[in-house]
Amino acid sequence: MQVGVVTSFETKGHAELRNLRLVDVEEGVVRAGLAIRIRDGVIEAIIPDDGSSEGSGTSGLPVLDMGGAFVAPGLINMHTHFSLSLPGPVGERLESMDPAGIALYMADGARRTLHNGVTTVRCVAEKGHADFALREAIGSGWVQGPRIYTAGRALVCTGGHGHSSDDTMECDGADEFARGVRTQIRAGADLIKIMISGGIAGEHETISTPQLTTDEMAAAISTAHAWGRKVTAHAGPAAVIAEAVRLGLDCVEHGYELTAEVCRAMAENGTALVPTLIVTRSGAFFDELGVPQWMQQRSLGAGERHIASYRMALEAGVDVLLGSDMPPFWPFEGTSAVVRELEHMHDFGLDAARTLRAGTLAPARWLGIDDQTGSIAEGKWADLIALPEDPLASPSALRDLDFVMQGGVVVRDDGRATPGTEER
Structure with missing residues (x-):
């Protein structure tokens, strides 16, 4: 796997991830139509993704368009x-x-x-x-x-x-x-x-x-x-x-x-x-x-x-x-x-x-840190990965992993995530 260059658009612990399919490891299902709001490196909320360009209204968070990727916990x-x-x-x-x-x-x-x-x-x-x-x-x-x-x-x-x-x-x-x-x-x-x-x-x-x-x-x-x-x-x-x-x-x-x-x-x-x-x-x-x-x-x-x-x-x-x-x-x-x-x-x-x-x-x-990581849930660290295929169907999907976020900061992005609204 070749590690790509991080794009110039980097979040600093604050972001809203949209246009994604959320991998729920607790229930073993994929959830569509949701967005992940991250503030100070922590998942603040999982909210409906209405597809608007106004993001979360007054949240003031930069938006990352995940291009339909499957987003899973790190x-x-x-x-x-x-x-x-x-x-x-x-x-x-x-x-x-x-x-x-x-x-x-x-x-x-x-x-x-x-x-x-x-x-x-x-x-x-x-x-x-x-x-x-x-x-x-x-x-x-x-x-x-x-x-x-x-x-x-x-x-x-x-x-x-x-x-x-x-x-x-x-x-x-x-x-x-x-x-x-x-x-x-x-x-x-x-x-x-x-x-x-x-x-x-x-x-x-x-x-x-x-x-x-x-x-x-x-x-x-x-x-x-x-x-x-x-x-x-x-x-x-x-x-x-x-x-x-x-x-x-x-x-x-x-x-x-x-x-x-x-x-x-x-x-x-x-x-x-x-x-x-x-x-x-x-x-x-x-x-x-x-x-x-x-x-x-x-x-x-x-x-x-x-x-x-x-x-x-x-x-x-x-x-x-x-x-x-x-x-x-x-x-x-x-x-x-x-x-x-x-x-x-x-x-x-x-x-x-x-x-x-x-x-x-x-x-x-x-x-003993499952209250902080291990799944995508409100209050947990924003340690996330993204990939084009469903890892719940086969772990081989992880071969094509192309995005890594740790504590709300993008540390790897092979071009999947793109800026949405600008940070205000």
Whole structure:
């Protein structure tokens, strides 16, 4: 997807969007004949679109003619690494960057992510706590990027998954994991991530390798909950996931080797799943990064079991959430990684309306911000995307996304929106 140049007509947090079809993700329907009035970056009202040139009468807002586009809430990606470094030469280059280099690299990724329609992200392990600085820079308007909710560094055991990079913090024993949680919260973490099993990118482990004891998991989860933070876990095997769910885990990342029994427990306990289906079907991405064959074989070899796990989760009624793991903006198989992940979620069993909800309202609910984003409603942030086809019919419609608004400000416009009445 080529990002177009923003037109000279830019709203500054105030606008009225007309001539659109509003995508209602809560009800799973498209609503016609409406206009969206935005003031100070927030949706002030959803009103009938009478088609007049006088806009909202005395509102004084500039009008954007959306050309009949489908307007949907911005996407929310729940498994993001702006500083991702995998084994191979590209990863080695990232690992060698100084803090300033990493911060600039992450800022570029954040901008590209926003331009690809992702208006909010959940970061689940970033290098050197640069994510906190990036969150502040975006919030202050210094750089463009999605709204960031972050775990800071992920907590791992000595030698555990991801231990070789400074996007993790090694801990051993219950006391150290409790301290690790508090350390991330002190730095500003919105949530906590723990690595409870091996994974694809660890050379000296397997996906099924248990890595935390029950006491360590319990300490991390109970401490985080006491501080009002949810906990998500990188996890593959069913047994270790079952134990973590019993202890109150809020979310599972990947879930490569789930069972029907564990999925039922997740559903009963309200534990969500971010399946990241793309990571076990991304050979071209690995080739591009020079990822070694041992990792490629482990990843692609897990694909069939991964899909079976995902389908069991759907059957059990587990809440599934969008997360790409691969950088959301990355060009992949004719689209962006985040759209390709949504296509996989749909292709392997989730209907189109629920797929779009898994990338909008459902993540907002997990993050506790559904009163501010995740759907198009009065009082919510004006984080919006537009596209020529209906995303409730197929997530592939998102391949043609051509307009992004964040907080009422147009950050991408490939020529669809045109000025209506002038600002008075």
